[in-house]
Amino acid sequence: MAEARSPRTPAGSPTPERLARAREAARTIEGWLTDAEGEFLFRAAAGCPPGAPIVEIGSWKGKSTVFLASGISAPGATRVFAVDPHMQSLEDAHARTLDDLKNNLARAGVSGAVEPVVSQSHDYAPTFAQRPGVVFVDGSHLEEAVQIDLADWLPKLIDGGVIALHDVINHRWSGPRRALRRLLWDSKQISAVQFVDSIAWMKKVQSNSASDRRRNRLVALLLRAYEIKALPLPPPLPALVRAVYRLTPLKRSALQ
Numbered sequence: 001m002a003e004a005r006s007p008r009t010p011a012g013s014p015t016p017e018r019l020a021r022a023r024e025a026a027r028t029i030e031g032w033l034t035d036a037e038g039e040f041l042f043r044a045a046a047g048c049p050p051g052a053p054i055v056e057i058g059s060w061k062g063k064s065t066v067f068l069a070s071g072i073s074a075p076g077a078t079r080v081f082a083v084d085p086h087m088q089s090l091e092d093a094h095a096r097t098l099d100d101l102k103n104n105l106a107r108a109g110v111s112g113a114v115e116p117v118v119s120q121s122h123d124y125a126p127t128f129a130q131r132p133g134v135v136f137v138d139g140s141h142l143e144e145a146v147q148i149d150l151a152d153w154l155p156k157l158i159d160g161g162v163i164a165l166h167d168v169i170n171h172r173w174s175g176p177r178r179a180l181r182r183l184l185w186d187s188k189q190i191s192a193v194q195f196v197d198s199i200a201w202m203k204k205v206q207s208n209s210a211s212d213r214r215r216n217r218l219v220a221l222l223l224r225a226y227e228i229k230a231l232p233l234p235p236p237l238p239a240l241v242r243a244v245y246r247l248t249p250l251k252r253s254a255l256q
Contacts, residue, residue, distance in 0.1 A: 018042075022070035025108035030100075031063030037166070038067040040196040044134050044162050045071030048078055052133030052158055057121045057149055059084040060097055062104040064138060064166075069110035081132075083117045083124055084139070125152035133158050137176075138166035146179035154189070157204045163190070164201035174227060176200075181223050184216040193219050 019042055026038055033041075045068045048054055054072070059065050059082040072078045086098040098118060105111045117124055121139050135153045137146060146165065157163055167173045168180050180200055184193060190202040192215045208216075 018070055022067050022108070025070075025104075026063050026066050028107070029063040029066065029104045030061050032167075033063050033067075034197045037197050037199050038064070040164070040199060040201070041067040041136060042071035044136075044164065044201070045069070045078075045080070046073045047162070048072070048133035049158070050074035050077040052078065052161070053130050054078065054080045054134040054136075055128070055132045055153060056080055056082045056136045056138070057084075057153070058137070058139035058166075059101055059116070061100040062108075064136065065101065065105065065114055066108045066110060068134070068136065069105070069113040070108065072113055075113060078113075078133075080114045081117055081128070082114050083119060083121050085120050086118050122148050122152060125156070128156065131156055131158045131161075133161045135161070135163045136166070137164065141167060141173040141175045143175035143178045146176050147182065150179060150183055154187075154204065159204055159206055161204050162201055163204060164199050167198050168200040168223070169195065169198045169226070177223050177226070181220040184220040184223075187216075188213070190216070192216060 019039065022042055023035065023038065026033070041064055045054055050073070054068055056065055056068060062082070065080060065082050068080045072080070082101065084097070084101075086101075098116065101116055102111070105114050132153070135157055137149045137153070139145065139149060150163075154163055165176050165180055168176045170176075180193075183190065188208050189204055189206070190212070191205050191208055192212045193200050193202050195201075205212075
């Protein structure tokens with residue numbers, strides 16, 4: 001997998017020491033998140049406007065939650081709403097994930113910044129009256145479920161807010177990738193997609209540009225090709241998808 005490019009540090013973001021502490025805490029937590037993905041979540045949270053909540057769909061034991069909560073640049077004004085039904089896990093049928101989540105948040109020193117929400121995302125969304133600044137979609141990886149999460153939460157996102165999907169570039173799961181392809185092909189409310197390892201992220205905009213739409217549709221086609229494993233494709237698709245900004249006349253955006 002190609003080396004991910006870390007987003008630029010947003011103005012007023014937390015110190016490198018806080019990022020180091022988040023990495024150290026996250027290393028002790030079970031989960032599927034690379035260091036680059038964790039740093040992306042940290043910086044996305046740092047760029048969230050004070051007072052705008054952060055919504056995480058799928059917390060499991062809190063590995064990604066720790067990065068999000070650690071990155072908040074205005075503690076007390078911004079909170080992470082960690083939404084997870086905490087039902088029987090496919091990975092560990094005996095896991096007590098809610099207890100593990102709370103214990104891991106406490107060990108990381110970020111419990112005060114997180115509100116665990118025991119619920120299905122689709123059931124909780126209608127009750128959530130606030131407008132989040134960051135939404136991280138990492139719940140059910142079935143295509144229909146990811147589409148529902150996008151339909152529920154993208155309209156709530158503030159203009160300029162970040163929405164990110166985990167496991168888009170992952171052969172084990174096709175649902176996030178297929179749901180993203182549909183969004184990239186149709187939506188006029190997202191900026192050009194960018195990638196950090198398996199995470200795809202975009203900003204919500206009032207109306208995207210023609211170059212945004214061209215690039216997003218090119219990426220949608222590349223993601224479709226990524227699923228055709230039998231073809232002798234040129235350079236690895238993950239690297240090609242991440243480098244697609246070089247193929248289009250688009251100024252690469254950054255978290256800021």
